[in-house]
Amino acid sequence: VAVASGRVAAPAFAAPAARWRGRPAQVGAIVALMLIGFVLMRDEFPWPASLTWQALPERLDDFQTWLLEERTAEDPNFIFAVFDGFRAFAEWLVTAFNDALLWLTWPGVIAAAVLIVLRFGGWRAALVVAGAFASFALMGLWEESIQTLALMTAAVLLSLAIGVPIGVIAGRNDRFHRAITPALDVMQIVPAFAYLMPVVILFSVGPAAAVICTMIYAIPPAVRITALGIRGVTADSVEASRAFGATTAQTLFKVQLPLARRQLLLSVNQTIMFALSLVVIAGLIGGRGLGDVVTNGLYSNAALALLAGIAIVIMAIALDRATAAIAERTDPARAHLTDEGRRRARRATLATFGGIVLIVLIAKALGAQDIYPDEFETATSVYTATIEDTLLGWIQDALDYVQDPSSFIFGITEPIGNFMLEYLLEPLRIVLMETPWFVILAGLTAIAYVLSGVRPAITTFVMLDAIGVIGVWEPAMDTASQVLVATAMAVALGLVIGIWAAESPRVERLLRPLLDTLQTLPQLVYIIPFIYLMPVSRIPGVVASVLYAVPVVIRLVTSGLRNVSAEAVEAASAFGASRWQVLAKVKVPLARDSIMLGVNQGIILVLAVVVIGGLVGSGALGDAVARGLQRNEFGEGVVASLAILALGIALDRVTQGRRAARERRSGRGPGGGWTLRRRQLQP
Amino acid sequence: MTERRTTRSKRVWIVALTLALALFIAACGEEKDEEPAGGGGGESAAAGEDCGKVVLNEQAWAGSTANTYIAKAVLEDKLGCEVEITKITEIPVFQAMADGKVDAVLEDWQHVDEYEQYIDKAGTVVQGGPLGVEGHIGWFIPQYLMEENPELKTWKGLKGNEEMFQTAESGDQGMFLGGDPSYVQKDKELIKALDLNFKHVTAGAEPAQVARWSQLYKQQEPVIFYWYTPQFLNQQYDLAEVKLPPRTEANKDCKDDSKSGGDPEQYNCEYDITIINKLFSKKFAESGSPAYDVLKKMKLTNEDQELVAKAIAGDKEDPDEAGQKWVEDNADKVDAWLQ
Numbered sequence A: 001v002a003v004a005s006g007r008v009a010a011p012a013f014a015a016p017a018a019r020w021r022g023r024p025a026q027v028g029a030i031v032a033l034m035l036i037g038f039v040l041m042r043d044e045f046p047w048p049a050s051l052t053w054q055a056l057p058e059r060l061d062d063f064q065t066w067l068l069e070e071r072t073a074e075d076p077n078f079i080f081a082v083f084d085g086f087r088a089f090a091e092w093l094v095t096a097f098n099d100a101l102l103w104l105t106w107p108g109v110i111a112a113a114v115l116i117v118l119r120f121g122g123w124r125a126a127l128v129v130a131g132a133f134a135s136f137a138l139m140g141l142w143e144e145s146i147q148t149l150a151l152m153t154a155a156v157l158l159s160l161a162i163g164v165p166i167g168v169i170a171g172r173n174d175r176f177h178r179a180i181t182p183a184l185d186v187m188q189i190v191p192a193f194a195y196l197m198p199v200v201i202l203f204s205v206g207p208a209a210a211v212i213c214t215m216i217y218a219i220p221p222a223v224r225i226t227a228l229g230i231r232g233v234t235a236d237s238v239e240a241s242r243a244f245g246a247t248t249a250q251t252l253f254k255v256q257l258p259l260a261r262r263q264l265l266l267s268v269n270q271t272i273m274f275a276l277s278l279v280v281i282a283g284l285i286g287g288r289g290l291g292d293v294v295t296n297g298l299y300s301n302a303a304l305a306l307l308a309g310i311a312i313v314i315m316a317i318a319l320d321r322a323t324a325a326i327a328e329r330t331d332p333a334r335a336h337l338t339d340e341g342r343r344r345a346r347r348a349t350l351a352t353f354g355g356i357v358l359i360v361l362i363a364k365a366l367g368a369q370d371i372y373p374d375e376f377e378t379a380t381s382v383y384t385a386t387i388e389d390t391l392l393g394w395i396q397d398a399l400d401y402v403q404d405p406s407s408f409i410f411g412i413t414e415p416i417g418n419f420m421l422e423y424l425l426e427p428l429r430i431v432l433m434e435t436p437w438f439v440i441l442a443g444l445t446a447i448a449y450v451l452s453g454v455r456p457a458i459t460t461f462v463m464l465d466a467i468g469v470i471g472v473w474e475p476a477m478d479t480a481s482q483v484l485v486a487t488a489m490a491v492a493l494g495l496v497i498g499i500w501a502a503e504s505p506r507v508e509r510l511l512r513p514l515l516d517t518l519q520t521l522p523q524l525v526y527i528i529p530f531i532y533l534m535p536v537s538r539i540p541g542v543v544a545s546v547l548y549a550v551p552v553v554i555r556l557v558t559s560g561l562r563n564v565s566a567e568a569v570e571a572a573s574a575f576g577a578s579r580w581q582v583l584a585k586v587k588v589p590l591a592r593d594s595i596m597l598g599v600n601q602g603i604i605l606v607l608a609v610v611v612i613g614g615l616v617g618s619g620a621l622g623d624a625v626a627r628g629l630q631r632n633e634f635g636e637g638v639v640a641s642l643a644i645l646a647l648g649i650a651l652d653r654v655t656q657g658r659r660a661a662r663e664r665r666s667g668r669g670p671g672g673g674w675t676l677r678r679r680q681l682q683p
Numbered sequence B: 001m002t003e004r005r006t007t008r009s010k011r012v013w014i015v016a017l018t019l020a021l022a023l024f025i026a027a028c029g030e031e032k033d034e035e036p037a038g039g040g041g042g043e044s045a046a047a048g049e050d051c052g053k054v055v056l057n058e059q060a061w062a063g064s065t066a067n068t069y070i071a072k073a074v075l076e077d078k079l080g081c082e083v084e085i086t087k088i089t090e091i092p093v094f095q096a097m098a099d100g101k102v103d104a105v106l107e108d109w110q111h112v113d114e115y116e117q118y119i120d121k122a123g124t125v126v127q128g129g130p131l132g133v134e135g136h137i138g139w140f141i142p143q144y145l146m147e148e149n150p151e152l153k154t155w156k157g158l159k160g161n162e163e164m165f166q167t168a169e170s171g172d173q174g175m176f177l178g179g180d181p182s183y184v185q186k187d188k189e190l191i192k193a194l195d196l197n198f199k200h201v202t203a204g205a206e207p208a209q210v211a212r213w214s215q216l217y218k219q220q221e222p223v224i225f226y227w228y229t230p231q232f233l234n235q236q237y238d239l240a241e242v243k244l245p246p247r248t249e250a251n252k253d254c255k256d257d258s259k260s261g262g263d264p265e266q267y268n269c270e271y272d273i274t275i276i277n278k279l280f281s282k283k284f285a286e287s288g289s290p291a292y293d294v295l296k297k298m299k300l301t302n303e304d305q306e307l308v309a310k311a312i313a314g315d316k317e318d319p320d321e322a323g324q325k326w327v328e329d330n331a332d333k334v335d336a337w338l339q
Helices: A002-018 A024-040 A056-072 A078-103 A105-121 A123-138 A142-172 A174-189 A192-203 A207-232 A235-243 A248-259 A261-276 A279-284 A290-300 A302-329 A339-365 A388-403 A408-434 A437-452 A454-469 A473-503 A505-520 A523-533 A539-562 A566-574 A579-590 A592-608 A610-615 A620-630 A634-655 A657-665 B002-037 B045-051 B062-079 B092-098 B112-122 B143-148 B187-193 B206-218 B290-297 B302-314 B319-329 B331-338
Strands: A375-377 A382-384 B053-057 B082-086 B104-108 B125-142 B174-178 B198-202 B224-229 B239-242 B274-281
Touching (some): A024 A437, A056 B112, A078 A192, A078 A207, A105 A123, A105 A302, A105 A339, A142 A207, A142 A261, A142 A290, A174 A207, A174 A592, A174 A634, A192 A207, A192 A279, A207 A261, A207 A279, A235 A248, A248 A261, A261 A302, A261 A505, A279 A290, A388 A408, A388 A523, A437 A634, A454 A473, A473 A505, A473 A539, A523 A539, A523 A610, A523 B206, A610 A620, A620 A634, B045 B062, B062 B125, B062 B290, B092 B104, B092 B112, B092 B125, B092 B274, B104 B125, B112 B125, B125 B143, B125 B290, B174 B187, B174 B206, B187 B198, B206 B224, B274 B290, B290 B331, B302 B319
Parallel strands (some): B174 B198, B174 B224
Antiparallel strands (some): B125 B224, B125 B239
16 A cells, blocks of 8 residues: 555645646745745744743643542532433433343344345345344354444434434524534544543443443534535425425425435434444443454454454444435435335335344244354254354464564565655654744645635634644644645545546445445554554554545545536547546546545544554654543643644645635535545535 | 325334334343343352452453453352453543442552542542552563673663664664553653663554564564563563662652653652552442452462463463463462452
8 A cells, every 4th residue: 555655645646736726836935935934943933932821731630620529529510410310311221222132132133133124225235234243243242243233323313313403403594503513623523532531520431421422423423414404405495385384393394304314314324434433432431342342452462453343344334334225215206106015115114023023032932142152052062153263363364474574565564664754754744843833824824825715814823823822832743744744645545546446437346345444444453553564653653544534535536536527528538638638637627626625634534543643653642632541631631632623623724725615604515524424425 | 095094004103112112121121130140150149149240340451351350250250249341441440430330440550640539539449459469660672682782781781872772763863662651651751861862752552562662573673662560471572671770768759650740850760669559449348248358358479460461462362261270270379368
């Protein structure tokens, strides 16, 4: 992977920029001025202490102590009773789902899942679901998978219960939408590590805390996509219903919601995907399940951690395919059935549930266990029922190969890692950290003005100032250097692969499972091999961010190119343009908005992995956030998280371009677009 | 027609609702039935009722897995308790004990701030005495390097030899590979106080740090890093320690945890032996459970712990089996806890 990126990086990244409305010259000039500033005043102007709010981390620590004392006080504030009530409810819900899934017995769970998906989603999705459950069983991770499934179900239901109504309001009221957008941004960008301890203080450990953390991350996509769906209902339909004298409530329930049904189901799908990405974090605070296996496995049994990571991916893919298939099926456009068809559908539903009951009863009668067993016993002998050991053996073999510094692959990856560090990361880091702060501030603000306009420039200016004031200018510049290198690599790779996939549907089909895996596999899992293969400080963190961001860039580039109008392509071909000319002179320039969105999303996703980088030696902000939880340096952790947030907003504004700025002003766009993931990207 | 449709859809709803209700009631009923079945291989039902359920928390590292599963084997097989193991990370587990969600942590490396908050101030967590395992933190190098350069036995031998440890990321300085950021450490300050030409490089969490130094070890390259005992990897890699300035009367105020920052000089000494503590939730300590007395008396040596940790993490044995095996092999020790 890295071989391609290293060589191709420069030209591929420059290609779209060169055609980008003639502004690259201005940006180049600004960068040149900044470099002159670096050379003239190198290392002379660090962020001044007089402009720093030194006491902030301490204040935050005091807040946490206060919270803890209030919580344990003799007569706690009544607000804690509310938290306790919610905790009890969430815990009850998770336990109820878990117990119900266990009560069904393992054959019953498989039957229920497969038959329901078969009835409402179709046989393809049902096949995927069947395969998923079969693999949980064979991996020997049945119980953990059920625990994770129960936790996710509870978290997703609660997220939807809160997110969908808010999304409906946001969809109908622009001002409300604009007002909550910043809050949604904060919820999605501030790393969960930062607020884990306060959540534990308020909700204790266990499923409730895990549910809360998951909800904080999963509610924003539910709100955004629901709002988008409600907005998508044409004004004509709404007008028509009003004309017929419908009340607001009637319009909402009879027109807007039914017409937005597909988007609503899509928001369910996305909420599930986002929730699943917090499984590992949930494991740290008693969420049990697969997350537990991953975090603890990393220390004592890396192969097992990888296996659990694969189980998470399988669960994500199965849930994604199942909900997507159900959403597709319930499309109102397809729902115009005849009476006969309706009757048949009802019968099928009854048969489905009857079948489930029957299978559960039979399973119980035959004495099937709650949990898929590790071994089957017959009267004469015992059979191993899983292939866990075989799988672990294979993974271990792969890990052993990776960990062997005399291996062929290490001979390639190690020099690449060293090269990246010496010629990309280190120089950029030195420039960013040692250029006078006011030069960086002025330069980035100017670039934001040139690329995106006045308002983004003001936001950039304020955000960068905030980073300095809270006292983390230096580590933020260190992190920024890593983010920029990782984004450049992700964009370069994403462009090449994305163009390839757009030109060849077969490549796209082959890529899909790989991209799904990269998006849902916990980063901590796939980072492990890279620590061995490229054992130099910040490189594994950069690789992890590239791998996380590249699928979205690929998908944006592919869908952008696909959306280029057929007429334009035909016209070019008619004038005798070759395939390459069509691509370079027509398709890529016409898809530039999509490609710029890819750059923008790349940065945001790379920032999401900064904390993981902190866990594998990237230092800087990610390290401070991780330490905040692990050493109870709450204040420092929150400050670093805020800096990541500020950096994210600043870089988003610098790169968002004019079009997004226009959309944001009119309140039309989905907000910074933080939520964009794969389904939205497909036309 | 319309009427028929309604009745039919009603019927579907009634079936679905009854089904849901039946499932729910059955699930609730089932829960109660399951209670007494807990506890694997308890000796007698009577003992099982006495002990009930005990929640132990296992930390991420292998040593903690080892002592937790030893305790689990003893409690289950000798007392008939039902043992649940949680895996909550170091700091939040204090709140878990305060809330009575976790009964015991068997390996705590002196979290001074939390001791003050939870043990002294709130009193929701109580000290359970030392586990007997003694933690030792220090600067380690591979044995082969020590043999080639005997002067590295003390930190003085590092002076002038720093470039030996140079890597791509340390520039013209030597690389010192720092420990897991969540562990107690003061290496940055020590390097300053000892005036060594090292660049302190943070490798991140322990698995990442191990990946870094073990890779250099396998290549037989020089490497110096933060490390500790007891650790099962010490049985797999032959490591030697570089002596740091000793603790004496003169520097008895010397500190180990540079979290609070300040003058590097106040950290200028070797790491003190860390007494590893057992901690209990106050609720559990006052519950009168026989498990509490046993856990309170439980003692392990560094060798015990490393042996079991190696079996689990090194040889990939099932933790339950590894724990039970140690309990069988060390009946005398276990009997002492049971009296």
